[in-house]
Amino acid sequence: MATAVSTSPEYPVKRPMPPVIRGLLWAAIGFLVVNVFISYVIDPLKGNPFITQPSVVLGWTAGLIGWLLGVGGWEEIILPAFGIMNKRPVTATGWRQYFGLSLHHKVVGIQYLVSSTGGFFIAGLAAMLMRLELMSPHMWLFPDPGQYLMTVGIHGTIMMFSVGTVALVGGMGNFLIPQMIGSNSSAFPKISSISVWLVPAGILTVAFSPLLGQWTTGWRGYEPLAQNDANGILFYYLGVFALTTSSLLVSLNLTATILFKRAKGLTWNRLPMFAWGMLVVSLLNIIWLPEIQMTFVMALLDRLVPFPFFTAVGSPLTYLEIFWLFGHPEVYIIVLPALTIWMEIIPVMVRKPLFAREWGVIGVIFVMMLSGFVWAHHMFTNITLQEELPFSFFTEMISIPTGFAYMVVIGTMWRSNFKLTVPSLLVLMSMFNFLIGGLTGVFNADPVVDLQLHDTFWVVGHFHFTIIGGMVFTWLAAMYYWLPKFSGRTYNSKLGVLGAIWVFVGFDGAFSLMFLVGMEGMNRWVPIYPPYLQPLNIAISIFAFILGAGFLFNLLHIWWAMRSGKKVEQNPWKSKSLEWMATSASLDDNFKEEPLVVASFYEYDDDKPAAIIPQQEVAASLS
Amino acid sequence: MIDLLLFLVFWIILSILGEIGVSVWGPHFYYYTASTQALEGLNASLFLFRVLTPIFVFVVLMIIFVPTRFKAKRDGSIIPGKRARTNRAYVGIWITVSIVINLLFFLHPTTSAAEEQFNQLQPAANTHDLIVDVTARQWEWRFGYPQYGVNAAVDPAGNDVLYLPVGKKVEFVLRSYDFNHPYDMGLDVIHGFWIPAFGEKEDVIPGETRYEVITPNVITSTEVNPMVRVQCSEVCGPGHPVMYAAVHVVSMKDFLQWVHAQHKAGN
Amino acid sequence: MELSRSQQKVSTRPPVERELETRKAFGAFVIFLFSMSVPYFVMINVRYIMVAGFVPSTVDQTTGVIETILMVLSGLTALAASRALKGNNAKLYRTNGILTMILGGLATLMLIWEWWFHPFDPMSHYGETFLTTIGLCVFMHLVGLGVLMAANMRMKRVGITEANALGYRLNNVFWMFIVVTWVAMWLQLYFI
Numbered sequence A: 001m002a003t004a005v006s007t008s009p010e011y012p013v014k015r016p017m018p019p020v021i022r023g024l025l026w027a028a029i030g031f032l033v034v035n036v037f038i039s040y041v042i043d044p045l046k047g048n049p050f051i052t053q054p055s056v057v058l059g060w061t062a063g064l065i066g067w068l069l070g071v072g073g074w075e076e077i078i079l080p081a082f083g084i085m086n087k088r089p090v091t092a093t094g095w096r097q098y099f100g101l102s103l104h105h106k107v108v109g110i111q112y113l114v115s116s117t118g119g120f121f122i123a124g125l126a127a128m129l130m131r132l133e134l135m136s137p138h139m140w141l142f143p144d145p146g147q148y149l150m151t152v153g154i155h156g157t158i159m160m161f162s163v164g165t166v167a168l169v170g171g172m173g174n175f176l177i178p179q180m181i182g183s184n185s186s187a188f189p190k191i192s193s194i195s196v197w198l199v200p201a202g203i204l205t206v207a208f209s210p211l212l213g214q215w216t217t218g219w220r221g222y223e224p225l226a227q228n229d230a231n232g233i234l235f236y237y238l239g240v241f242a243l244t245t246s247s248l249l250v251s252l253n254l255t256a257t258i259l260f261k262r263a264k265g266l267t268w269n270r271l272p273m274f275a276w277g278m279l280v281v282s283l284l285n286i287i288w289l290p291e292i293q294m295t296f297v298m299a300l301l302d303r304l305v306p307f308p309f310f311t312a313v314g315s316p317l318t319y320l321e322i323f324w325l326f327g328h329p330e331v332y333i334i335v336l337p338a339l340t341i342w343m344e345i346i347p348v349m350v351r352k353p354l355f356a357r358e359w360g361v362i363g364v365i366f367v368m369m370l371s372g373f374v375w376a377h378h379m380f381t382n383i384t385l386q387e388e389l390p391f392s393f394f395t396e397m398i399s400i401p402t403g404f405a406y407m408v409v410i411g412t413m414w415r416s417n418f419k420l421t422v423p424s425l426l427v428l429m430s431m432f433n434f435l436i437g438g439l440t441g442v443f444n445a446d447p448v449v450d451l452q453l454h455d456t457f458w459v460v461g462h463f464h465f466t467i468i469g470g471m472v473f474t475w476l477a478a479m480y481y482w483l484p485k486f487s488g489r490t491y492n493s494k495l496g497v498l499g500a501i502w503v504f505v506g507f508d509g510a511f512s513l514m515f516l517v518g519m520e521g522m523n524r525w526v527p528i529y530p531p532y533l534q535p536l537n538i539a540i541s542i543f544a545f546i547l548g549a550g551f552l553f554n555l556l557h558i559w560w561a562m563r564s565g566k567k568v569e570q571n572p573w574k575s576k577s578l579e580w581m582a583t584s585a586s587l588d589d590n591f592k593e594e595p596l597v598v599a600s601f602y603e604y605d606d607d608k609p610a611a612i613i614p615q616q617e618v619a620a621s622l623s
Numbered sequence B: 001m002i003d004l005l006l007f008l009v010f011w012i013i014l015s016i017l018g019e020i021g022v023s024v025w026g027p028h029f030y031y032y033t034a035s036t037q038a039l040e041g042l043n044a045s046l047f048l049f050r051v052l053t054p055i056f057v058f059v060v061l062m063i064i065f066v067p068t069r070f071k072a073k074r075d076g077s078i079i080p081g082k083r084a085r086t087n088r089a090y091v092g093i094w095i096t097v098s099i100v101i102n103l104l105f106f107l108h109p110t111t112s113a114a115e116e117q118f119n120q121l122q123p124a125a126n127t128h129d130l131i132v133d134v135t136a137r138q139w140e141w142r143f144g145y146p147q148y149g150v151n152a153a154v155d156p157a158g159n160d161v162l163y164l165p166v167g168k169k170v171e172f173v174l175r176s177y178d179f180n181h182p183y184d185m186g187l188d189v190i191h192g193f194w195i196p197a198f199g200e201k202e203d204v205i206p207g208e209t210r211y212e213v214i215t216p217n218v219i220t221s222t223e224v225n226p227m228v229r230v231q232c233s234e235v236c237g238p239g240h241p242v243m244y245a246a247v248h249v250v251s252m253k254d255f256l257q258w259v260h261a262q263h264k265a266g267n
Numbered sequence C: 001m002e003l004s005r006s007q008q009k010v011s012t013r014p015p016v017e018r019e020l021e022t023r024k025a026f027g028a029f030v031i032f033l034f035s036m037s038v039p040y041f042v043m044i045n046v047r048y049i050m051v052a053g054f055v056p057s058t059v060d061q062t063t064g065v066i067e068t069i070l071m072v073l074s075g076l077t078a079l080a081a082s083r084a085l086k087g088n089n090a091k092l093y094r095t096n097g098i099l100t101m102i103l104g105g106l107a108t109l110m111l112i113w114e115w116w117f118h119p120f121d122p123m124s125h126y127g128e129t130f131l132t133t134i135g136l137c138v139f140m141h142l143v144g145l146g147v148l149m150a151a152n153m154r155m156k157r158v159g160i161t162e163a164n165a166l167g168y169r170l171n172n173v174f175w176m177f178i179v180v181t182w183v184a185m186w187l188q189l190y191f192i
C-alpha cells in the first residue's frame, strides 16, 4: 500500500550490501530466529529435534519475508508504506539493475526469464536422472523407489509452477506487454519488481525439499498420501506457495496494464493477440491461484495440526477434486499464451493479414471459460459413471475453441508469402506437436478408453506433447523472434535451424515412444517395471538425452546471439506491431511520446504503419 | 484454385493411406487384450482413430504444404485476394465440422460405451457373477472369494494371486484399508486396480467401496503375457512400483480345482 | 497498491484525466479484491463438501454477534475516514483510522479468543472447517490492521497530497472488504 514520492538524487549513495546477498542474509536470520524461537522456546521438547514441522514452516515464512525485504522490499515497499521516504537507495545502473528490485518492466521480464530458465534446467536435470534410472527395469541409480518418486515430484512441480506458468507470463508478458500496448511501464511496476524474487525462492525451496525428507506424491502433492510422507512435502507446499504468489501478482499487474495503460487508439478491436492471451491467462490466474493456495494451506494444516480434512477419516477425494479444479485451468494457463504467440509471429512471417482474428479471440475466451468445467476428466477412475458424462462432454467441447487457433493460423498461412525462418519453423513444429497432444487428448476424454490410458505413460506422452510441444517450442520461437528486442542482435540461422531440428527429433522420438510403452502396460511413477518394457524405455531415454542436449544447445546459442550475434536494425522482421517501434536493447523509455494507434497491427496487405509516434520518423521504423 | 485442388488431392490420398494404416495397425493399439471390456475400449479407440486420421492429415499436410508451396518469393508485403481477412465458407465449415465431430464423439463412443457400462453394473444383471473382494493396502493386493469361502488367495510361494474363470463376469469389490492393522482400518491411501490386458482400471479409495466389472475372454496368465498382471496404477508411496500380483485366467474346471486347493491350504 | 508513476503524471494533468486515472486504479484494485475473495469461496465450498450446514453446538452466538457489530462499526469509521479524504482533512482521517483500528482490533482479539478456545478434536470431521475459516479471517484481519496502521503513520509523516490520496482511500477500502467478508463468513458459519 505504498505511495511513492519521486527519488531525489541528493540522498547519499550508501549501499551496505548487494541486494541479493543482503536478501540471503536476512532470510537466514529470519529463519534461524523464528526456528529457534519455536523449537526452543515454545516447543516443550526444547530444541530436540532442532527442526520440527511448525518451526520449519514458520521459519521458512520468516526467511521468505527476510529475503523479499532484503532484496529491496524494505526500502521500496515497507518504508514508503509507512511514510518514510528517505532510506530509498539510489536506483542501480548497469548489470546491477538485474540483481535487485527494478521498476523497469524489461528488467523484470528478463529476471523472470532467467529464473524460469534456471528452473527449467534444474527440473530438466531431474528428468535426465529419471530417464537414466528407467533404462533398467531394476533400481540402480537411485538408492530406493522413494527417491525416484521424489525426483518425479520435484521435476513436475518446478516445471509446472516456475516454467509453464511463468516463462511466457511473468517473462514474456512483463517484457513485451507494455511495449505492445504503447506504454512505458506496467500499471504497478512495484508489484512485479518484488514478485519476481519469489521465483528463485520457490524453485530453491522445492529443489531442496529432500533436506526435510522424502515425499512421493508427485506434483499434485496429493492427499491422503501426503500425510504418510516425510516432511519434505512441507517444502513442496511452501515452494509452490511462493511460486503461485509470484504468478498471481504478475497477473494482477498485467491485467491492470492491459486494461488501463493502452495507448490512444488501441481499441479492443486492435488489441494485440498476445495481449489477449495475457489477459485471459491473467484472469485464470486471478481466479484459480488463490484457490489452490487455500487448498495447500489446508493440506499443510492437515499435517501440522493435524486436521482430518483429506485423510481416510475425512474426505480423501476432496483434495484431488479441488486440486484439479485448479489443475485443469493450469494447463490452459500454460498453453494459451503460446497459441496467441503463434498468431503474433505467423502474420509477420507470411506477410498476410491475420485471418479471422475475431475467431482467434473468441477461441481463447471460450477456452478460458470452459476450462473450469472439465477438471474431473483427471478423475475418471475415481468417480461414478453419472459424473463422468458431463465432464467428458465439456472436455470434448473444449477442443472446438482450441481448434480455432489452428483455423486462424492455417487461414493466415494459406496462399501467403511464407518465409521459413527459425521462429516460423519452431511455430510449425509447435503446431505439429500440440496437434498430437490435442488429438491424443481426445482418447483421454473418452472414459472407456481413458480407463486404460489413465496413469500410464500414454498420459505422460500426452501432457508433455501439449506442454513441451505447445509451450516450450513456442517459447523457443518467441525467444528467437524477439531476440533483437533483447539485445539488438539476432541469431545465426544455420545454428537456429540445427537447434530447432535437434529438439524436434529428440522430443518427438522420446515422447511418441511413451505412447507405445504406455499402451504396452507401463504405468507412471515406477522406477521398477517388468523387464519386457526395457527395450522401449532405453530408446526413450536415448532420445530424452538428445533432447536435453538440444535444449542446452539452444540455450547456449541464444546466449551467444544476445552477446555477439549479428547486429540488426530496429525492426528486422518489418512487423507492424508496436513493440518493434519501441526502443530495443536499451532500458530507456519505450516511447518518447505516447504513440497513436491508427490501424490493426496485422494488416500486411499494405505498407501503411499501424501506429504513429509523434515527432518520430515513422518511415524509418517500417522500412 | 489449383492450390486448393492440389491440396485436396494430397489430403484425400494421404487420408486413405492413413486409414489403411489404421486398419493394419489399429487392432494392435491395445497390444494384448483378454477381456470383453478391453475389446470395447479398443473398438472405441479404433473409431476415434478413423475419424481423427483425416483431421491429423489435414493439419500436418498444411504445415508441410504451405512452406513448400507458398515460399516467399520476394521480401515484403503481398496484396492477397479479397477474402484474405476472413472467408465465411472456410470458417463456417471449420466450426460446423468441429462441432459435429465432437458431438458425434460424445454420442459415440462416449455415451454408447457408458450405457454399456451402466448395464454391466446393474445389480439385476449381476446375480450370478463371480465376486472377488480386492483389498489394497500399502503395499499389497489381497484377493478374496466370498462365494467360495476363500479369504486371501495365495500361490504355493505365498504370494497373493488372482485366479479367474474364463468367460464369466467378475465383479471386483474394491476397498483400501490395512488388513494387517485392523485397529487402524481407516488409514490407507488411494491405489489403482489395473490389469493392463483387461483394458480398465479403477481407483481404490479409503473409506469407499467401489466396483469394477470385467469378463475375461481368453485363457491366459502373467506367464503367457506380462500385460495380464495386477498393477497398482495410482502412486501410493515408495512401494508403489512393486505393488503387483500375478493373474491366471483359467477354465471353469481348473478354477474350481484351484479353489479346492486353496481350501486345502487353509486360505 | 503502488501508483507512483501514474500518480506523478496525474498531478500535472487536467482534472478529467485525473479522475479517469483514479477510476482505473480503483478498477484494478477491485480485481485484486476479487482475487482475495477466492480463498473464502474455497472455505465455503469445502465446508459444504465436508459437513454441509453443520453449525458446532459450541459456537457462542453472543461472541459472534458482538464481533460482527464491532466489525460493522469499524467499517463505518473506515468509510468516514475515506470521506475525510475528500475534504483533505488529514486529522479526521487519522482519528477515524484509529477508531477503525480499535474497533477492528477488538473484534480480531475476540476472534482469536474464540479460535483458541474452540474445542478441537483431530479426528472430528465437523469442527475443523470452522477453525480454518476463522483462522483465515484472523489472518486477513491482521493484514488489514497492518495496512491501516501503515496508512495512519504515512498520513502523520507525509499528509495528503493530490498524488497519494488514492492510496489512503484504497487502504480503507481494503478494510471495508475485510468487513464484508467477515459478515459473509459470520452468516455462513453461525447460521446457514
Ligand code: HEM
Residues within 6 Å of the ligand: A124, A127, A128, A130, A131, A152, A153, A155, A156, A157, A159, A160, A163, A164, A217, A218, A219, A220, A460, A464, A467, A468, A472, A510, A523, A524, A525, A526, A544, A547, A548
Ligand atoms: C526435458 C525434457 C523432459 C523429459 C525427458 C521429461 C520426462 C518426464 C518423465 C520421465 C516423467 C515421469 C513420468 C512418470 O513416471 O509419471 C515426467 C513427469 C512430468 N513432467 Fe516431464 N519431462 C521433460 C520436460 C517437462 C516439461 C518442460 C514440463 C512442463 C513444463 C514437464 C512436466 C512434467 C510433469 C507435470 C510431470 C508429472 C510429474 C508427476 O507425476 O507428478 N516435463 N517427465
Ligand SMILES: [Cu+2]
Residues within 6 Å of the ligand: A327, A328, A331, A374, A375, A377, A378
Ligand atoms: Cu485437465
Ligand SMILES: [Cu+2]
Residues within 6 Å of the ligand: B191, B192, B232, B233, B234, B235, B236, B237, B239, B240, B241, B243
Ligand atoms: Cu500404487
